Every structure is written in C-alpha cells, then in structure tokens.
Amino acid sequence: MQQFLNFINGEFVATGKTFENRAPVDNRVLGLVHEAGQREVDAAVAAARAALKGPWGRMSVVKRVELLHAVADEINRRFDDFLAAEIADTGKPLSLASHIDIPRGAANFKVFADIVKNVPTESFEMTTPDGGTAVSYGLRTPVGVVAVVCPWNLPLLLMTWKVGPALACGNTVIVKPSEETPATATLLGEVMKAVGVPDGVYNVVHGFGPGSAGEFLTKHPGVNAITFTGETRTGEAIMAAAAKGVRPVSFELGGKNAGIVFADADFDKAVAGITRSAFENCGQVCLGTERVYVQRPIFDRFVAALKDKAEALQIGPSEQPGVGLGPLISAEHKQKVLGYYAKAKAEGATIVTGGGAPQMPGALAEGHWVQPTIWTGLPESASVIREEIFGPCCHIAPFDTEDEAIALANATDYGLATTVWTQNLGTAHRMASAIEVGLCWINSWFLRDLRTAFGGAKASGIGREGGVHSLEFYTELRNVMIKL
Numbered sequence: 001m002q003q004f005l006n007f008i009n010g011e012f013v014a015t016g017k018t019f020e021n022r023a024p025v026d027n028r029v030l031g032l033v034h035e036a037g038q039r040e041v042d043a044a045v046a047a048a049r050a051a052l053k054g055p056w057g058r059m060s061v062v063k064r065v066e067l068l069h070a071v072a073d074e075i076n077r078r079f080d081d082f083l084a085a086e087i088a089d090t091g092k093p094l095s096l097a098s099h100i101d102i103p104r105g106a107a108n109f110k111v112f113a114d115i116v117k118n119v120p121t122e123s124f125e126m127t128t129p130d131g132g133t134a135v136s137y138g139l140r141t142p143v144g145v146v147a148v149v150c151p152w153n154l155p156l157l158l159m160t161w162k163v164g165p166a167l168a169c170g171n172t173v174i175v176k177p178s179e180e181t182p183a184t185a186t187l188l189g190e191v192m193k194a195v196g197v198p199d200g201v202y203n204v205v206h207g208f209g210p211g212s213a214g215e216f217l218t219k220h221p222g223v224n225a226i227t228f229t230g231e232t233r234t235g236e237a238i239m240a241a242a243a244k245g246v247r248p249v250s251f252e253l254g255g256k257n258a259g260i261v262f263a264d265a266d267f268d269k270a271v272a273g274i275t276r277s278a279f280e281n282c283g284q285v286c287l288g289t290e291r292v293y294v295q296r297p298i299f300d301r302f303v304a305a306l307k308d309k310a311e312a313l314q315i316g317p318s319e320q321p322g323v324g325l326g327p328l329i330s331a332e333h334k335q336k337v338l339g340y341y342a343k344a345k346a347e348g349a350t351i352v353t354g355g356g357a358p359q360m361p362g363a364l365a366e367g368h369w370v371q372p373t374i375w376t377g378l379p380e381s382a383s384v385i386r387e388e389i390f391g392p393c394c395h396i397a398p399f400d401t402e403d404e405a406i407a408l409a410n411a412t413d414y415g416l417a418t419t420v421w422t423q424n425l426g427t428a429h430r431m432a433s434a435i436e437v438g439l440c441w442i443n444s445w446f447l448r449d450l451r452t453a454f455g456g457a458k459a460s461g462i463g464r465e466g467g468v469h470s471l472e473f474y475t476e477l478r479n480v481m482i483k484l
C-alpha cells in the first residue's frame with residue numbers, strides 16, 4: 001500500500017501513527033499517511049532554521065532563480081505523476097487538473113523567481129542638514145521560516161502559490177498539506193531533491209489541525225510567518241497562535257461571493273461564466289459564486305438557461321471523457337453540502353434542479369457525489385444565502401437597480417470575489433468600486449494574472465499575495481541610509 005511520508009531535511013520520514021487517505025470517487029483507500037507529531041514538527045522547524053544558515057542562505061539570487069526554474073521544469077517533466085496524484089486525491093476532472101492545477105503548480109515557481117530577479121526596490125537621494133548628500137535604498141531580506149498551511153480544493157496550485165514566492169525570496173518552508181490531499185506536496189519533495197534544492201529548504205509535515213501537525217506548526221516559536229488558505233474559523237485559530245511572538249500572517253479565507261448579471265450582458269457568455277463559477281471543481285473554489293443576482297428583465301430566461309447547463313454537466317470519474325463534475329472531497333463534506341440542500345428545502349426554496357445525490361454505478365456508489373443544484377425564491381436571510389457551502393450550488397434572485405445589486409452583494413461578512421456581467425463600461429466600473437471584495441471579475445471569472453494582487457476583504461482574508469505583493473509578506477524590507 002502506498003505510504004505518504006513526511007519530508008524533513010531532505011529525507012522521507014515515517015512515523016508510528018498513520019491515517020487512511022481515501023479516494024473521493026469511490027472511497028477506496030489510496031494509502032496511509034504518516035502523521036507528524038510534535039517531534040517531527042520540531043525536526044522540520046530545526047531543519048528549516050538550519051537551512052537558512054546553510055548553502056541556501058548564502059546562495060546568490062541568480063542561482064536561486066535557476067533552481068526554482070528547475071523545480072518548475074521538473075514538475076512539467078513529471079506532469080503525469082502530479083496529474084495522477086492530484087486526481088486520485090481530489091477526484092476532479094482530468095481536463096480541469098491538466099489545464100489549471102498542474103500547469104499553475106509549475107508556473108508559480110517560474111513567475112515568482114522572475115519577479116524576485118527583476119523587481120527593483122526603492123532608492124532616494126537627499127540633501128542632509130549639514131548640506132551634504134545621503135542616498136537610501138531598500139534591501140529585501142527573507143523573513144525566515146514560513147509555515148504554509150493548505151486546503152484540499154486545489155492542493156498543488158494553492159500550496160505552490162505560497163511556496164513559490166516564499167522560496168524565491170530566500171525563505172525556507174514547512175508545508176502542512178490538507179489531511180485530505182497529501183499526495184502532491186509529498187511528490188514535490190522528490191522534485192526538490194532531484195533538482196538539488198538544499199536539504200531543509202522545503203519540508204512537509206502531514207496531519208490534521210487541532211492537536212496535530214497544523215497546531216504544532218503554527219504554534220511553534222521557530223516559525224517566523226504563517227500563510228494560510230482555508231476556512232475563516234481556522235484562520236481565527238491560526239491568528240491566535242500567531243499572536244504569540246507577534247508573527248505575521250497572510251490569510252485567504254472563505255467567501256460567499258455574489259455573481260451579478262445585468263440585462264445588457266452578453267447572455268450566452270454570462271450563462272457560461274456563471275455555470276463555471278457555480279459548478280467548477282464541484283463548487284469547491286473559494287472564488288465561486290453561491291449567490292447569483294440577475295436583473296429582472298432576463299431573470300426567468302437566465303434561470304432556465306442555467307438549469308439547462310447544470311443538467312448537461314456530466315457527473316463522473318476524472319478520466320471519463322466529457323465529464324464536468326467530480327465528487328466532493330469527503331463523506332464529511334458531502335454530509336455538510338447535503339445538509340444545506342435539506343435546509344434550503346426546509347426554508348422554502350424552489351428547487352430549480354438537483355437538490356440531492358445522484359445514483360452512481362458500481363464502486364462509484366461509494367463516492368461523494370452530489371447533484372449540481374439551483375434554488376430560487378428564498379429570502380436573503382436563508383442559510384444557503386448567508387453561509388459558505390463550498391458545493392456545486394447557487395441561489396438566484398432578481399434585482400432591479402444597480403444600487404440594489406450593490407447592497408445585495410455587500411450584505412455579507414465575507415468579501416473575497418465577485419463576477420459582474422454587463423456590456424456597459426460605466427456600470428462595470430461603478431460596480432467594481434462599490435462591491436467590497438478583493439477580486440472583481442468583469443465579464444469573466446477566475447481569469448488570473450499572477451502579477452496581480454490576490455486576496456480577500458472583510459472576513460475573507462488578511463493581506464494580498466501575487467506579483468510584488470507577495471514580496472511584502474515574504475520579505476522584510478530594510479531601509480539602508482548612506483551618508484556620503
């Protein structure tokens with residue numbers, strides 16, 4: 001049986017305590033994950049601290065950039081291994097993982113290596129009080145040992161989105177992958193070793209959150225900064241851990257994102273866009289749309305068109321040609337999503353389509369499948385409109401005016417993303433400035449340029465990563481003043 005080992009100081013490390021890693025498509029056991037205890041976390045932190053003082057800490061930026069390009073090239077060379085590992089762990093469609101997850105896993109190293117190589121720091125010249133001259137300039141230094149705590153929805157993509165810039169800036173990292181998806185972080189250890197990244201620079205500890213590797217890592221005094229993607233409540237726990245030692249955090253948390261479709265939108269493109277934003281990755285994308293607001297003149301037509309799209313989605317295992325919807329990540333998550341489906345019904349929703357779990361054949365019957373689901377007719381106070389579900393579902397409500405759409409979109413504690421569909425540039429610009437989010441897509445969704453700021457407002461996060469913004473988190477900016 002496959003063993004998912006910790007990766008500490010360049011070695012794969014077994015522990016006496018294991019848990020099962022199961023496949024979402026049929027619940028079969030994929031392998032055993034070796035849970036890191038306090039001892040392994042201590043060892044990983046010690047290795048990461050030592051590596052800061054070793055060849056990695058002394059390496060020139062040019063050499064570091066070359067190494068990170070080699071990491072990306074090796075991920076691409078082993079593309080099929082990463083693809084197989086990711087789809088086994090998540091059950092997502094092969095077409096999705098091969099177009100988004102794995103290519104981004106490689107790109108995250110190249111893009112940030114190039115940014116670190118090419119982006120200058122500020123410099124000034126000034127006249128001193130004695131009439132002389134001084135020049136000052138910014139010097140970026142690594143923050144040190146960075147803990148990277150990851151979710152299960154886009155495992156390689158979201159992990160490397162943080163590991164790429166952290167390493168490019170000269171830090172060392174300890175990754176705590178989600179207990180649901182241990183495979184690609186482990187595989188990346190092989191890549192680091194193969195291309196010659198020094199021991200201790202990239203470490204992986206497996207396990208859970210409270211009372212396990214996640215808590216041990218985030219509470220560890222040897223960790224200098226913590227970057228995390230996941231649920232808002234977990235963010236609160238990690239922030240409390242980070243308070244000891246006043247350590248910086250970068251958080252990308254949950255969302256309850258609104259999609260807004262104006263009557264003047266390109267109808268077919270808007271329907272296709274909301275189909276993706278509501279159902280892609282089985283709705284397990286923090287940027288996804290669970291609240292859709294459609295301007296009244298096109299409301300009925302839009303609901304009917306989205307229903308057709310949802311019903312046309314092929315539900316099935318990753319490799320099945322044409323499949324558009326995989327399973328949810330776990331039995332526990334399926335329970336949660338089906339719980340919301342039941343709540344919507346109990347609170348009086350009109351179920352436009354879905355609302356349950358599909359019958360799957362053979363071994364797939366053991367998988368965590370749910371139907372793509374659309375509701376209408378609920379008041380804004382309903383649970384499925386207020387709480388993050390993280391499943392393939394959305395509620396659609398009509399609106400009349402721009403102001404009403406803005407008020408509806410903002411009536412949430414979250415503030416991660418929105419997708420707005422209109423052909424009127426004025427409307428687009430007004431919506432972009434009024435909706436309280438970190439990310440506003442106009443006539444698009446999940447269109448990414450890795451040089452741009454990425455993150456959430458309100459309860460959806462703290463800080464921004466992406467492009468030069470990542471450098472703000474992963475480096476200390478020191479000012480050097482030279483009196484000439």
Ligand SMILES: NC(=O)C1=CN([C@@H]2O[C@H](COP(=O)(O)OP(=O)(O)OC[C@H]3O[C@@H](n4cnc5c(N)ncnc54)[C@H](O)[C@@H]3O)[C@@H](O)[C@H]2O)C=CC1
Pocket residue numbers: 149150151152153176177178179207208209210214215218229230231232234235237238252253254255285286333336388389390
């Ligand atoms: N990108 C996002 O916004 C995501 C949001 N979610 C939301 O979170 C819900 C639960 O999913 P989970 O993966 O269980 O999210 P989670 O936030 O509980 O877990 C994410 C990571 O944090 C770790 N963790 C949990 N508690 C911790 C603690 N006290 N200290 C340190 N590390 C801790 C977990 O082991 C995992 O690696 C989902 O149903 C969904 O609503 C989940 C994944 C991604």
Ligand SMILES: O=C(O)/C=C/C=C(\O)C(=O)O
Pocket residue numbers: 153154158161229252284285286287448454
């Ligand atoms: O493109 C990215 O960097 C991130 C995308 C998605 C998420 O952050 C998420 O679903 O958690």
